[in-house]
Amino acid sequence: MTAPAIEVSNLTKQFGGKAVVNNVTLSVRKGEIMGFLGPNGSGKTTTIRLMCGLLEPDSGEGRVLGHDIRTERGAIKRKVGYMTQKFSFYEDLTIKENLDFVAGLYGLPKRREAVRETLEDLGLTSRKDQLAGSLSGGWKQRLALAACVMHKPDLLMLDEPTAGVDPKARREFWDEIHALAHGGLTVLVSTHYMDEAERCHRISYISYGHLIATGTVAEVVHNAGLTTMIITGPNTGEAEKRLRGADGVDQIAPFGATLHVVGRDGDRLRAAATRVAGETGNVVNPAETSLEDVFIQLMSAATDNMQ
Amino acid sequence: MSRYFSFGRLWVLLVKEVIQMRRDRITFAMMLGMPLLQLILFGFAINTDPKALPAALVAPTQDRFTRAMVSALEMTGYYRFILPDATAEGAEELIARGDVAFVVTVPSDFGRRIERGDNAQILIEADATDPSVASGAISTLQTVASSALTRETGATGSSLPVEIVVHRRYNPEGITQYNIVPGLLGVILQMTMVMMTSMALTRENERGTMENLLAMPATPLEIMLGKILPYLGVGGVQVAVVLASAKVIFNVPFVGPLVVVLAGVFVFVLALVILGYLISTVARTQMQAMQLTFFFFLPSMLLSGFMFPYRGMPAWAQVLGEIFPLTHFLRLSRSVMLKGAGFSTVSGSFLALIVFALALALLALRRFRKTLD
Numbered sequence: 001m002t003a004p005a006i007e008v009s010n011l012t013k014q015f016g017g018k019a020v021v022n023n024v025t026l027s028v029r030k031g032e033i034m035g036f037l038g039p040n041g042s043g044k045t046t047t048i049r050l051m052c053g054l055l056e057p058d059s060g061e062g063r064v065l066g067h068d069i070r071t072e073r074g075a076i077k078r079k080v081g082y083m084t085q086k087f088s089f090y091e092d093l094t095i096k097e098n099l100d101f102v103a104g105l106y107g108l109p110k111r112r113e114a115v116r117e118t119l120e121d122l123g124l125t126s127r128k129d130q131l132a133g134s135l136s137g138g139w140k141q142r143l144a145l146a147a148c149v150m151h152k153p154d155l156l157m158l159d160e161p162t163a164g165v166d167p168k169a170r171r172e173f174w175d176e177i178h179a180l181a182h183g184g185l186t187v188l189v190s191t192h193y194m195d196e197a198e199r200c201h202r203i204s205y206i207s208y209g210h211l212i213a214t215g216t217v218a219e220v221v222h223n224a225g226l227t228t229m230i231i232t233g234p235n236t237g238e239a240e241k242r243l244r245g246a247d248g249v250d251q252i253a254p255f256g257a258t259l260h261v262v263g264r265d266g267d268r269l270r271a272a273a274t275r276v277a278g279e280t281g282n283v284v285n286p287a288e289t290s291l292e293d294v295f296i297q298l299m300s301a302a303t304d305n306m307q
Numbered sequence: 308m309s310r311y312f313s314f315g316r317l318w319v320l321l322v323k324e325v326i327q328m329r330r331d332r333i334t335f336a337m338m339l340g341m342p343l344l345q346l347i348l349f350g351f352a353i354n355t356d357p358k359a360l361p362a363a364l365v366a367p368t369q370d371r372f373t374r375a376m377v378s379a380l381e382m383t384g385y386y387r388f389i390l391p392d393a394t395a396e397g398a399e400e401l402i403a404r405g406d407v408a409f410v411v412t413v414p415s416d417f418g419r420r421i422e423r424g425d426n427a428q429i430l431i432e433a434d435a436t437d438p439s440v441a442s443g444a445i446s447t448l449q450t451v452a453s454s455a456l457t458r459e460t461g462a463t464g465s466s467l468p469v470e471i472v473v474h475r476r477y478n479p480e481g482i483t484q485y486n487i488v489p490g491l492l493g494v495i496l497q498m499t500m501v502m503m504t505s506m507a508l509t510r511e512n513e514r515g516t517m518e519n520l521l522a523m524p525a526t527p528l529e530i531m532l533g534k535i536l537p538y539l540g541v542g543g544v545q546v547a548v549v550l551a552s553a554k555v556i557f558n559v560p561f562v563g564p565l566v567v568v569l570a571g572v573f574v575f576v577l578a579l580v581i582l583g584y585l586i587s588t589v590a591r592t593q594m595q596a597m598q599l600t601f602f603f604f605l606p607s608m609l610l611s612g613f614m615f616p617y618r619g620m621p622a623w624a625q626v627l628g629e630i631f632p633l634t635h636f637l638r639l640s641r642s643v644m645l646k647g648a649g650f651s652t653v654s655g656s657f658l659a660l661i662v663f664a665l666a667l668a669l670l671a672l673r674r675f676r677k678t679l680d
């Protein structure tokens with residue numbers, strides 16, 4: 001087995017005395033797509049910055065692509081493509097000028113050719129002299145991705161790349177990510193979207209700086225040990241009211257005409273759901289626990305730990 | 308490519324900066340137009356040699372010698388007699404109120420004394436609260452008077468017994484310099500250089516492009532140079548504009564060696580650009596950068612000796628004035644341009660400017676390292 005692309009342990013980073021990243025240990029295998037999940041402000045961006053050499057950790061250590069994240073940051077920067085959360089290329093430069101700039105900074109040997117090829121791959125050759133700022137959100141994101149992989153990195157770190165992008169563009173973006181991964185590229189991508197998380201080989205969940213769960217989607221769902229019941233019928237509104245705070249019920253979420261009820265203790269949940277469904281004239285059925293249910297659970301658990 | 312510094316990368320950063328500069332048309336126009344506009348505005352508005360200044364004449368006997376003197380004075384263009392028959396008391400009040408800049412008193416025995424060949428005196432009282440107002444008018448007096456009276460008496464030779472007594476009232480020392488345009492050079496450079504540089508870098512932070520830049524293999528030194536050098540070039544253009552128009556439009560004397568001024572300009576601009584860079588490491592937004600620039604700009608303009616005579620300030624203010632690069636640059640440019648000083652004379656100012664540039668550069672690099680983390 002080859003060495004992992006990312007191998008960090010006990011990473012901690014504080015800002016103003018507050019630990020934004022706390023003892024995070026993470027391992028990403030070569031060629032896999034690792035989803036990095038967590039609520040807003042959970043330390044995802046900081047963790048990514050630590051790993052791509054933008055920040056120095058206060059404690060902990062690790063290697064990215066075989067380079068020490070403390071002492072070999074320059075080498076890491078040359079081999080990693082990092083796509084920031086916000087579009088961070090120059091809006092007052094044209095598409096071609098932006099690509100040319102990036103190619104020059106990485107010192108690509110055949111710069112003009114690389115730029116031309118990237119433009120062609122993007123399908124932007126005819127619009128190459130358009131200012132990057134005039135592109136739509138989806139195109140900006142494609143441009144940013146193309147610029148990040150132009151120097152053929154071994155590892156790609158994407159920080160919420162699809163925020164504000166329409167579903168079709170998102171779908172295409174993920175197809176592109178998978179194509180890159182097939183080519184041997186390792187990808188670490190942070191996201192809020194559950195459907196995106198399900199397209200990753202493995203996921204890691206971080207909350208308040210702590211890494212809480214990691215594994216394949218199925219593993220994470222299974223390890224959460226949650227039971228889910230679906231209540232359907234004419235009176236789900238009344239059922240929701242009665243189930244709030246009921247013994248064994250951790251989450252209630254209406255989905256259209258149905259009600260998802262989730263709990264950590266299967267027996268108690270089933271008992272409560274069956275009882276309430278009977279009282280209100282609804283039907284209850286067991287269901288698959290979704291990744292979203294797991295995350296809601298993880299988030300509330302983490303909040304409880306903090307308080 | 309080298310790990311720490313590469314000319315290739317620096318070149319790429321420079322090209323990018325210049326494209327951005329060119330594309331931001333308003334700012335670009337401002338960088339080139341502002342020096343010209345300020346120069347013309349200040350150059351014409353701030354006039355150290357004002358003409359047609361209001362004057363009062365106190366002359367009890369209006370004989371032909373008095374009339375000759377008065378018309379000769381008017382001919383210089385400096386005097387405009389708004390009150391040709393004032394009394395001594397009335398004139399005193401006028402000058403105290405500032406309604407007239409001069410009071411010319413021709414004694415009643417002036418004509419008689421000249422005809423007899425005795426010593427004759429004319430008293431010119433000048434309001435020298437603003438020393439520059441009076442200096443031009445006064446400097447021409449003696450020749451004006453002699454030639455006027457020579458014509459009138461028909462005498463030859465230069466032995467006319469006329470003595471002109473000048474009282475520079477309210478400011479007997481009357482130190483003035485031909486200082487506006489050389490000073491403006493410094494002020495314009497300071498304004499544009501500090502502001503443009505600080506804004507250019509804060510813009511990278513504000514728009515999030517700095518994070519991207521740092522994630523790519525560009526080193527702090529390259530980024531700093533990539534920011535500073537283009538603006539150094541803009542500064543060069545500004546200097547050329549100001550010096551050329553100083554010569555063509557304003558005919559400012561330029562007695563000293565040009566190369567010394569240019570060397571001074573270089574160090575000065577370098578210090579300013581680095582200062583702008585330093586500001587940008589502190590400011591989070593372009594707005595803050597602008598505010599910090601003005602926070603620095605105003606006192607340096609007031610205390611450097613550009614607006615008010617440096618020696619007129621109390622000792623503590625002079626010490627304060629020393630901390631502004633503009634102060635040293637003004638000394639340097641005025642000494643060289645107006646007094647013809649050479650390198651050795653202004654080496655002190657040079658040294659001060661170099662110390663500024665070095666200290667600021669060290670500080671800026673240190674600050675930059677911190678902003679990385």
